[in-house]
Amino acid sequence: MSELLAICEAARSARATGTTLFMASVVHVEGSSYRRPGARMLFTSERLLAGSISGGCLERDVLARGPYRTREQAAVVARYDSSSEGELGVRVGLGCGGVVDVLIERIDPTSMCSAINFFERSVAAEQSGVLVTVHRSLLPEVPVGARLALSAQERSASFLHARVERELSGLAERALERQQSSCYRAPDGTLEAFVEFVRPPPHLFVCGSNHDVVPLLTLATNLGWRVTSVDRQERFSTRETLSRVARRLILPSAQLREHVDGCARPLVVIMSHDQDYDRELLGQLLGSRALYVGVLGPRRRTERMLSELASSGRAPSELELARMYAPAGLALGAEGPEEIALSIAAELQAVVARAAAVSLRETYPSSFSERCAYAESAE
Numbered sequence: 359m360s361e362l363l364a365i366c367e368a369a370r371s372a373r374a375t376g377t378t379l380f381m382a383s384v385v386h387v388e389g390s391s392y393r394r395p396g397a398r399m400l401f402t403s404e405r406l407l408a409g410s411i412s413g414g415c416l417e418r419d420v421l422a423r424g425p426y427r428t429r430e431q432a433a434v435v436a437r438y439d440s441s442s443e444g445e446l447g448v449r450v451g452l453g454c455g456g457v458v459d460v461l462i463e464r465i466d467p468t469s470m471c472s473a474i475n476f477f478e479r480s481v482a483a484e485q486s487g488v489l490v491t492v493h494r495s496l497l498p499e500v501p502v503g504a505r506l507a508l509s510a511q512e513r514s515a516s517f518l519h520a521r522v523e524r525e526l527s528g529l530a531e532r533a534l535e536r537q538q539s540s541c542y543r544a545p546d547g548t549l550e551a552f553v554e555f556v557r558p559p560p561h562l563f564v565c566g567s568n569h570d571v572v573p574l575l576t577l578a579t580n581l582g583w584r585v586t587s588v589d590r591q592e593r594f595s596t597r598e599t600l601s602r603v604a605r606r607l608i609l610p611s612a613q614l615r616e617h618v619d620g621c622a623r624p625l626v627v628i629m630s631h632d633q634d635y636d637r638e639l640l641g642q643l644l645g646s647r648a649l650y651v652g653v654l655g656p657r658r659r660t661e662r663m664l665s666e667l668a669s670s671g672r673a674p675s676e677l678e679l680a681r682m683y684a685p686a687g688l689a690l691g692a693e694g695p696e697e698i699a700l701s702i703a704a705e706l707q708a709v710v711a712r713a714a715a716v717s718l719r720e721t722y723p724s725s726f727s728e729r730c731a732y733a734e735s736a737e
Contacts (some may be wrong), residue, residue, distance in 0.1 A: 360559045360582025361409050365400045366481055368408040369465070369474045377402050379465040380428065381473060382420045384411050385435070385493040385552040386541060389456030396539060396554050400474070411460060424462045433463035433503025435493050461493050463503050471505040471516040477556065484584070484621045485509055486537065486557040488530040494550035497522070506530055522549065529553050559583050560623040560649075560710050563614070565639050566630035567593040567600060573699035574627065575604045581703070584621075588614055590635060611638035618646045625706055627686055629654035637663040644678040650709045652686030652702060660684035688715055 365381075372379055383398040384391070392413040399409035399417060403425040406417060416438055427434050439457045466472050473489060480487050487509030495502055504517035508530040515523050529542055530553065539555045561584040564571045571587060578585045585604040592608055600606055607617065618624045626648045628639050636653065640663055643651050653660045660682075667673065674682075687701035688708075708715040 361398070362477055362556075363481060363559060363582055364408040365398065366474070366478050368400050369478070372400075372402065372407060373467060378425075379407075379467075379474070380424050381463055381465055382411055382416075382424060383461045383463075383473070383491070383552075384458060385461045385491060386459035386550070387456055388458075391456040391458050395541065395552050398473075412458070416458065416460065420460065420462060427462055428464045431502070432466070433461060433501070435502055436460050436462055459493060461491065461503065469516055470512075470514040471507050473505070476507045479512070480509065480556055481558045483509075483511065484558050484561060485511065486534070486555065486622045487512075488533045489554045489556055490526045490530050490533075490542075490551050491554065492549060492551045496548040500549060508534060526551065526553075558622050560625055560706075561586065561621040562625045562627070562706065563588055563618060563648075564604070565589070565614070565626065565628045565636075566632075566654075567596050567606075568629075568631060569596055569599075570695040570698070571629060572596070572599055572603060573696045574629075574702055575600070577699050577703040578706070579603055581707070583625075586617070589630065611635065611642050614639065615642045615646045618643065618648055621647070623710065624648045625650045625652075625710070627652040627654065627702060627706075629686075633659070633663065637666055640664070640682075641667050641672045644674045644682060648681065650706060651682045652705070653682065653684040654686050654698075654702075655684075657684055683709075 369379060380401050381398055382401070384393050384395050387395060392415070393411055397409070397411050399411050399420070400407045401421055401424065406421060410417060411420065427436065437457065437459050465474055469475065476487065476489055487507065490506040492500060492502060492504040495504070499519050500522050501517050506515040506518060506523065506526045507513070508527070518526065533540060533553045533555050537555055537557070540553045542551045542553055544550070559582050562578045563586045564575055565588045567587055567589040575585045575587060586607055587600045587604040588607045588609070590608065590610055607614070618626060624647055626643050628636050628651070630636055640651070640653065664674065683705060686705065687698060688705045690697065690701040690704070692698045692701040705715060
């Protein structure tokens with residue numbers, strides 16, 4: 359399960375019992391750090407519920423002292439530095455040797471700008487948004503923890519006066535347009551904020567309901583993605599198995615696009631083994647918002663379907679073809695359903711992360727002298 363989903367589910371369960379919740383979020387990093395800004399953990403006064411902010415260096419201290427630190431202020435920033443102690447800092451054994459600022463706050467369940475509430479709305483609507491969080495302020499009217507939330511459906515702010523709200527609104531709008539997080543420091547040095555682009559987990563639609571779809575749905579679920587199994591008719595041989603690992607949709611190809619286009623990061627793999635249905639799906643989905651349209655099977659089979667679509671007046675554009683992956687998957691030497699699922703999941707992850715699917719070894723210098731130079735430049 360993704361960290362965002364895990365935190366939302368843990369918060370929902372804890373609220374049902376009336377438990378006071380706290381959250382710690384990495385908002386600023388100098389030098390090396392195991393987690394970057396945006397990493398967070400949800401906890402109570404007794405235990406960690408979900409998430410993490412380091413490789414284990416910081417969690418214990420935050421759990422032990424977080425509730426005490428927020429007894430008078432709803433939100434405070436603790437600076438963790440392995441080499442020194444700041445005004446609010448504590449000397450800890452940071453293995454990465456960097457400096458990490460952690461915002462620790464009590465969760466207000468009624469606030470529209472509560473990070474948890476904003477995350478839950480984003481996940482439920484499958485829509486991206488931006489959360490701007492003030493983590494340093496010299497302005498009496500703008501406390502640490504003040505926030506502005508922005509998405510296509512909403513705009514809300516807490517503890518901000520008009521000038522600062524206008525300033526942060528502009529930052530949020532640019533972050534939403536660029537789909538990128540950033541750190542902000544006011545020109546006069548009076549305010550610092552983390553501008554966080556929040557996107558829900560990817561949503562994978564697997565078209566087909568034969569036994570070979572189960573490993574792919576299972577892998578995607580383990581990655582923390584939302585998963586949906588799609589077919590135009592019920593298959594009783596796999597119905598029970600699919601119900602355990604995915605949401606199921608039984609609908610014609612023409613109706614699937616609406617579901618796909620309603621997601622922030624939709625991915626589609628066509629593997630029904632029914633050429634007529636696959637062709638209908640391909641014609642519908644190449645024009646959708648899907649970041650990835652994968653087709654199982656030999657390339658010549660897909661080319662035949664594309665030719666048939668062109669003959670019927672539905673020739674895909676170059677832009678649409680750029681999002682098509684046929685055959686779906688990376689060249690891993692896969693044969694069985696589990697191995698094929700791994701090759702497709704790996705390609706999906708590369709597309710989601712906008713990363714080149716190459717061996718990590720190939721991204722590092724090969725000679726000893728080159729590695730030494732690389733290490734020095736990275737410090």
